[in-house]
Structure formats: C-alpha cells, structure tokens
Amino acid sequence: MPRQLQTAFAILYAGVLYGFIFLPVVVLVLFSFQDGTLPVPPLHGLTLHWYGEIFADRKLMAALGNSLLVAVISSAVACLLGFLAAYAFARYRLPASNLQRALIVAPMTVSTLIIALGLLSVFSRLDIQLSLWTVGAGHVVINLPLCFAIIYASMGAHQINIERAARDLGARDWQVMLLVTAPMLMPSILAAFFLSVTFSWDEFIIAFLLSRFDVTLPVEIWSMLRSGLDPKTNAIGSVVFLMSVVLLFMLELIVLRKSGKPS
Amino acid sequence: MTVTPLERAEQRKAWGFALPALVWTTAFFLFPFAYMAAISLWTRSGGKIVATWTLDNYAAFFGKSHLLKALLNSLEVTAIVTVISILLAYPLAWIIAERVPKRWQRMALIMAILPFWTSYVVRSYSWLLVLSKGGVVNQTLIWAGLVAEPLQLSASRTGTVIGFVHFFVMLLTLTIYANLVQLSPNYRRAAADLGASGLQTFRHVILPLTLPGIMVGAFLTFVLCIGDYITPQILGGNNELLLPQVIMLQLGRRADFPMAAALSLVLMAVVTLAYLFCARWLKMERT
Numbered sequence: 412m413p414r415q416l417q418t419a420f421a422i423l424y425a426g427v428l429y430g431f432i433f434l435p436v437v438v439l440v441l442f443s444f445q446d447g448t449l450p451v452p453p454l455h456g457l458t459l460h461w462y463g464e465i466f467a468d469r470k471l472m473a474a475l476g477n478s479l480l481v482a483v484i485s486s487a488v489a490c491l492l493g494f495l496a497a498y499a500f501a502r503y504r505l506p507a508s509n510l511q512r513a514l515i516v517a518p519m520t521v522s523t524l525i526i527a528l529g530l531l532s533v534f535s536r537l538d539i540q541l542s543l544w545t546v547g548a549g550h551v552v553i554n555l556p557l558c559f560a561i562i563y564a565s566m567g568a569h570q571i572n573i574e575r576a577a578r579d580l581g582a583r584d585w586q587v588m589l590l591v592t593a594p595m596l597m598p599s600i601l602a603a604f605f606l607s608v609t610f611s612w613d614e615f616i617i618a619f620l621l622s623r624f625d626v627t628l629p630v631e632i633w634s635m636l637r638s639g640l641d642p643k644t645n646a647i648g649s650v651v652f653l654m655s656v657v658l659l660f661m662l663e664l665i666v667l668r669k670s671g672k673p674s
Numbered sequence: 675m676t677v678t679p680l681e682r683a684e685q686r687k688a689w690g691f692a693l694p695a696l697v698w699t700t701a702f703f704l705f706p707f708a709y710m711a712a713i714s715l716w717t718r719s720g721g722k723i724v725a726t727w728t729l730d731n732y733a734a735f736f737g738k739s740h741l742l743k744a745l746l747n748s749l750e751v752t753a754i755v756t757v758i759s760i761l762l763a764y765p766l767a768w769i770i771a772e773r774v775p776k777r778w779q780r781m782a783l784i785m786a787i788l789p790f791w792t793s794y795v796v797r798s799y800s801w802l803l804v805l806s807k808g809g810v811v812n813q814t815l816i817w818a819g820l821v822a823e824p825l826q827l828s829a830s831r832t833g834t835v836i837g838f839v840h841f842f843v844m845l846l847t848l849t850i851y852a853n854l855v856q857l858s859p860n861y862r863r864a865a866a867d868l869g870a871s872g873l874q875t876f877r878h879v880i881l882p883l884t885l886p887g888i889m890v891g892a893f894l895t896f897v898l899c900i901g902d903y904i905t906p907q908i909l910g911g912n913n914e915l916l917l918p919q920v921i922m923l924q925l926g927r928r929a930d931f932p933m934a935a936a937l938s939l940v941l942m943a944v945v946t947l948a949y950l951f952c953a954r955w956l957k958m959e960r961t
Binding site: 418421424425428429431432433434435436438439442449450451452453491492493495496498499500502503504505511514515517518520521522523524525526528529530531532533535536548549551552555559584609612613614615616620629632633636640644645648651652655656658659663 | 684685687688689690691692694695696698699700702703704705706707709710713762765766769770773784785786788789791792793794795796797799800801802803804806808809810813814840843844897898901903904908918921925931934935938941942945949
C-alpha cells in the first residue's frame with residue numbers, strides 16, 4: 412500500500428474509533444440540555460432547566476455530598492495506612508515481609524462484588540448497621556493496595572541518606588517521617604490520593620450493597636434509572652463525568668510535575 | 675543471626691507502622707472472605723443461615739441448569755468482548771504509537787481513555803441513550819432509510835457486548851500502547867534489512883513482542899468483564915442473565931447468602947483459572 416493511502420486509512424480508523432469512544436459521552440452531555448422530557452433525538456432546543464432540577468433536588472445533592480465525604484475520608488485513610496506500611500517495608504526488615512505485602516495488595520486481585528459480599532455477611536452477622544461508614548470501610552479495602560503499591564514503589568534508596576542525615580541532626584522518628592519522608596514522597600502520595608478519590612467516587616457495588624439510608628451518588632443515580640430515560644439523569648451524569656475529568660487532570664498535573672517533563 | 679536489643683526495638687517500631695494496614699486488610703478483607711467461604715458451605719432454612727456443613731450449594735450450581743447457564747453466558751459474553759476489544763484496540767494503539775507525532779501522543783492517549791473515568795452506572799446509562807429503540811443509532815438508521823423498524827440493540831446481548839467493548843477498547847489501547855512504545859525501532863529495521871515485508875515483520879516480529887501487553891489487557895478484560903453487574907443489568911435486558919446478576923438476585927429477592935457466597939466463589943475460581951492460564955505472560959511483563 413502506498414504510504415499516503417496508509418495514512419488516510421489510519422486517520423479514518425482512528426476517527427471512527429474516537430467517535431465510538433466519545434459517542435455515549437457526547438450524547439449524554441448534549442441531551443442534558445434537551446428542551447423536552449426525552450433525552451433522545453430530535454433535539455428540541457437547549458436549556459439549563461435540568462441542571463436547575465438536579466441542584467434543587469435535595470436527595471441528589473445529599474448523595475453528592477455523601478460521595479465526596481466517603482471518597483475523601485476513605486482515600487485519606489487508605490493513603491495514611493498505605494504510607495505507614497510502605498515506610499515499614501521499605502525502611503525496616505520484617506519477617507515474612509513478602510507474605511505481608513502480598514496480604515496488603517491481595518484485595519486488588521478480587522472482584523469488588525466478592526469483597527462487598529464478604530463484608531455484607533460479616534456486618535449482618537455482627538448486627539452492624541449499614542451506613543456511609545461501612546461503605547467507607549469497603550472503599551479503604553479496595554484503595555489501600557493501590558496507595559500502598561504507588562507509595563512503596565516511590566520509596567527509593569536515595570531518600571535513606573537524607574533521612575539518616577535528619578536523624579543524625581537529632582530529629583526523632585516521627586519528625587523524620589512527617590517532616591522529611593512525607594514531603595519527599597508528596598507527589599506519589601497525592602497521586603495515590605487522587606486516584607483513590609476517583610475510584611471511590613465512581614464505585615457502585617460496594618456502595619450499593621453496604622449502604623442503607625444514606626447513599627452515594629452512583630447508587631442514587633442507579634435508583635433514578637428505574638424511571639427510564641430522563642434528561643435529569645443526563646444532567647447529573649454529566650456532572651459526575653466532569654468531576655471525574657477534573658480529578659484526572661489534577662492527577663495528571665501532579666504526575667507531570669513529578670516526572671518533570673513537559674509533554 | 676543474633677538479634678540485639680536495638681534491632682529488636684527497631685523491629686517493634688516497624689511492626690507499629692505496618693500493623694494498621696495489616697489489621698485493616700485482615701479485618702475487612704481476609705476475615706470476611708473466609709467467613710463467606712464458610713457460609714458457602716452452610717445452608718439456609720426458614721430465612722436463617724444454619725451452620726451445618728454441606729456441599730449442597732455447589733451441587734445445586736452444577737445441578738440447576740439456569741445457574742450453570744449463567745456461568746456459560748458469562749464466559750461466552752466475556753470471550754466475545756475480549757476478542758472484539760483486542761481486534762479494535764490493537765490498530766488504534768498502533769496508530770497512536772507509530773503515526774501520531776511524539777509530542778501529541780500523550781494527548782491522543784488521554785483522549786482515547788477519557789470516558790474510561792466515568793462511573794459504570796453513568797457509562798451504561800449513556801449507552802442506553804444511544805442504543806434504545808428511540809435512541810441515536812436507531813433514529814439515524816431509520817432517517818437514512820437503512821432499516822424500517824428500530825433494531826433491538828439495547829435490552830439484548832448486543833447491548834451488553836457494545837457497552838463492554840466500549841470500556842475495554844479503552845483499557846486495551848492503554849496496555850497495548852504501553853507495550854508498543856517500548857519496542858526498539860531496531861527490530862523493525864533488522865527485519866526489513868533481512869528482507870521481510872511489512873506484513874511479515876508484523877506477524878513474526880512485532881506481534882510476538884507485543885503479546886505480553888495483549889495478554890495483560892486480555893486478563894484485565896476477562897476479570898473486570900466477568901465480574902461486572904452493572905453493564906448487563908442496564909443494557910442486557912431480561913432474556914439472559916450473567917453470573918453477577920444471578921448472584922445479586924440471590925441477595926435481593928431470596929436473601930440466600932449461602933447460595934450467593936457459593937456462586938461468588940465459583941466466579942473467583944474461574945478468574946483464578948484465567949490467571950493461571952495467563953500467568954506466563956503476566957510474569958514476562960513484570961521484568
């Protein structure tokens with residue numbers, strides 16, 4: 412095939428696939444502005460009515476707040492536990508450390524349905540009321556392996572000397588960790604944090620099975636689906652997508668700053 | 675090796691740091707998992723879980739055709755999705771890696787996986803908008819005069835497959851791209867010098883070298899696809915159920931924890947088998 416034809420073919424193929432990838436998102440966002448009650452063509456006109464609806468919807472806004480709360484708190488806990496464990500395994504020699512590390516990353520290999528089901532059976536056996544706390548506990552389980560792996564991978568040998576220097580100058584253990592190690596690792600700690608927030612923010616199964624009266628946003632959207640296609644669902648879906656993208660770009664900025672290469 | 679008091683003190687400190695994570699994982703993952711495995715061997719009578727050991731749940735799984743059918747459906751759908759996704763994603767990854775100028779590659783990749791970051795629920799709902807009877811695709815087809823009646827795209831296996839393929843094309847583009855950019859251009863030059871045609875180079879050099887990336891992606895696709903409840907529930911309709919849907923049914927309507935637990939372990943066994951099958955390539959990737 413001549414080179415030009417090849418290039419034309421490549422552009423066509425990439426165009427079609429990008430179209431496929433973006434089709435549902437474009438339709439979702441476009442018809443969230445639908446001036447009518449059905450979010451399907453034809454487009455009757457553009458309105459912000461449905462966004463007004465969702466921001467006036469008390470239940471939906473409560474769910475949005477719950478989602479943010481659960482995402483931020485569970486990610487912070489996961490980062491803290493992950494950081495401490497990474498510090499222990501990178502700086503000290505512990506017996507059977509391979510096995511212990513395997514235990515910490517194990518939840519990553521198991522589907523969230525199984526994690527949720529296990530937690531649900533234990534909680535109901537122990538008569539623990541389902542709430543946002545139980546959802547948060549589940550989200551820490553899925554995010555801890557991720558935080559641990561990211562932070563552990565970035566704890567190199569080159570930081571040890573700086574920590575030693577700090578210790579020689581009289582810093583206590585907690586001072587070394589808090590004032591020396593943590594700031595040096597801040598890019599990867601933040602990367603782990605934002606990635607966790609993204610996952611927790613979007614997670615459905617654990618949030619669905621382990622919540623009762625207060626629910627997170629994906630669960631609330633799920634219950635909205637029962638009423639079928641509705642531009643209001645489009646509007647809240649677009650908001651959720653926008654927030655995920657914002658989180659992603661924050662992550663990208665931080666990762667970029669860490670690697671220090673403009674691309 | 676003798677342990678000095680100083681070393682012992684250090685080690686105690688290290689335990690202190692590692693312990694919170696270990697305790698959390700044990701309490702909220704390992705223990706619940708073990709408890710669930712135990713429950714799967716118990717039974718339910720009068721709405722209560724009774725701790726009598728039996729293999730009844732597993733026997734029921736292989737005995738009741740609708741349960742076994744759900745697993746077969748899941749395996750079929752997952753296989754179809756994995757194959758189509760690889761076939762679609764590979765050329766895209768190749769175009770991004772080879773045809774897009776270096777400085778735009780990162781942007782092209784981010785764009786290719788952007789919708790990846792919407793939640794399952796929102797993504798499946800968006801596909802419902804596109805595929806439903808009055809949706810974008812059907813209205814376009816009717817408007818263009820290609821079909822007279824709207825096609826049954828949602829509420830069918832087609833819907834589930836399209837929803838899944840969309841997600842996994844993005845995932846696979848990422849893993850295959852990561853593999854492709856690692857390849858030294860020298861391989862291709864050497865093959866060309868030795869007289870291989872473009873197609874031969876691809877078939878005998880590039881493809882085998884990118885197999886690890888394909889397998890990593892295929893494994894992730896398999897695991898995430900076979901365990902997903904949302905996509906088939908929103909897009910698949912009621913005609914056929916996949917395994918996660920059946921598991922959720924046990925929980926919801928019947929509150930049959932032992933059965934749900936047994937089915938989950940079957941699901942996990944299938945995933946483990948897939949891992950063992952792929953382990954060879956997954957290991958290669960790690961080095």
